[in-house]
Amino acid sequence: MTQTTTGQPRAAVLGGGVMGEALVSALLTAGWDMDDVAVTERSAIRANELSTRYGVRSADPNPKAVRSAGLVLISVKPQVVPEVLAEIAGALAPGALVVSVAAGVPLAVYERALPEGTPVVRVMPNTPALVGKGASAIAPGRHATDEHLALVERALAATGLVVRVQEKELDAVTAISGSGPAYAFYLIDAMAEAGVLLGLTRDLATRLAVATVEGSAALAAQTGDHPVVLRERVSSPGGTTVAGVAELDAHGVRAGVVAAARAAHDRSRELGEAARARD
Numbered sequence: 001m002t003q004t005t006t007g008q009p010r011a012a013v014l015g016g017g018v019m020g021e022a023l024v025s026a027l028l029t030a031g032w033d034m035d036d037v038a039v040t041e042r043s044a045i046r047a048n049e050l051s052t053r054y055g056v057r058s059a060d061p062n063p064k065a066v067r068s069a070g071l072v073l074i075s076v077k078p079q080v081v082p083e084v085l086a087e088i089a090g091a092l093a094p095g096a097l098v099v100s101v102a103a104g105v106p107l108a109v110y111e112r113a114l115p116e117g118t119p120v121v122r123v124m125p126n127t128p129a130l131v132g133k134g135a136s137a138i139a140p141g142r143h144a145t146d147e148h149l150a151l152v153e154r155a156l157a158a159t160g161l162v163v164r165v166q167e168k169e170l171d172a173v174t175a176i177s178g179s180g181p182a183y184a185f186y187l188i189d190a191m192a193e194a195g196v197l198l199g200l201t202r203d204l205a206t207r208l209a210v211a212t213v214e215g216s217a218a219l220a221a222q223t224g225d226h227p228v229v230l231r232e233r234v235s236s237p238g239g240t241t242v243a244g245v246a247e248l249d250a251h252g253v254r255a256g257v258v259a260a261a262r263a264a265h266d267r268s269r270e271l272g273e274a275a276r277a278r279d
């Protein structure tokens with residue numbers, strides 16, 4: 001039976017790392033029963049940790065875990081995806097939806113490796129999903145219907161924003177929201193370090209930096225105002241902010257962010273090409 005008493009399909013999360021844990025937590029918050037969620041792990045220590053923390057089943061190998069699942073979520077590294085697909089192709093329950101968060105790996109790779117007609121959805125989430133403030137983009141494969149996308153949206157409901165995109169947009173999405181938290185943490189760390197340099201304690205500087213980035217994001221989200229307008233409101237003529245922002249420009253920070261996103265985009269493409277080559 002792939003259907004549960006709550007009407008949700010039984011779920012199997014393959015790979016219980018950072019993102020796999022976020023998926024397990026999201027499913028439970030979205031109403032899945034812990035008995036209806038299995039997670040598989042190569043590391044026995046990690047498997048044990050997840051079953052202790054969430055009460056989910058974690059001892060099964062991949063083929064056994066997917067056999068009774070209507071929803072299979074793949075959260076292993078992109079390089080491991082082909083091996084996992086080969087393992088599960090013969091064990092998938094009829095009609096099961098396969099969802100993958102792996103960066104770069106094209107839908108076509110899943111569709112070729114799995115039985116003809118298998119619905120597949122790619123998701124690009126990010127780590128703020130762990131605290132319900134994530135941003136995920138979902139893209140359907142050839143056999144994924146509106147109902148399949150709606151199921152993925154239900155499964156991810158507790159993770160934050162979920163938007164529908166086309167697969168061709170996913171490399172750019174990966175560069176902006178997938179990898180984006182690292183850029184934000186980089187900024188927070190730099191601001192905190194600067195505070196220490198200017199004489200604040202590290203604890204105070206870090207708390208101020210985190211609250212400032214969090215508050216600025218909330219203000220942008222709630223007002224919907226253009227970031228330039230929001231920046232102008234902070235910038236008194238001849239004041240401190242214009243003096244600071246002029247230095248960001250002089251040090252090429254804007255160009256650095258654009259270059260970072262371009263590099264992440266290109267790396268996502270490379271991962272896709274490598275997956276196609278192994279196919």
Ligand SMILES: NC(=O)C1=CN([C@@H]2O[C@H](COP(=O)(O)OP(=O)(O)OC[C@H]3O[C@@H](n4cnc5c(N)ncnc54)[C@H](O)[C@@H]3O)[C@@H](O)[C@H]2O)C=CC1
Nearest residue numbers: 015016017018019041042043075076077078101102103125
């Ligand atoms: N960490 C992030 O911010 C994001 C990660 N992703 C994607 O999520 C996927 C996982 O990334 P992370 O969770 O960061 O990596 P991770 O290294 O934390 O997790 C991968 C887990 O898979 C397990 N594993 C390896 N081979 C396995 C197998 N054959 N069967 C079952 N489990 C196996 C490993 O033991 C590990 O715990 C990647 O494909 C990545 O592209 C996507 C968006 C954001």
Ligand SMILES: O=C(O)[C@@H]1CCC=N1
Nearest residue numbers: 103126174178179180
């Ligand atoms: O760094 C990575 O490859 C993954 C995908 C997006 C965020 N983390």
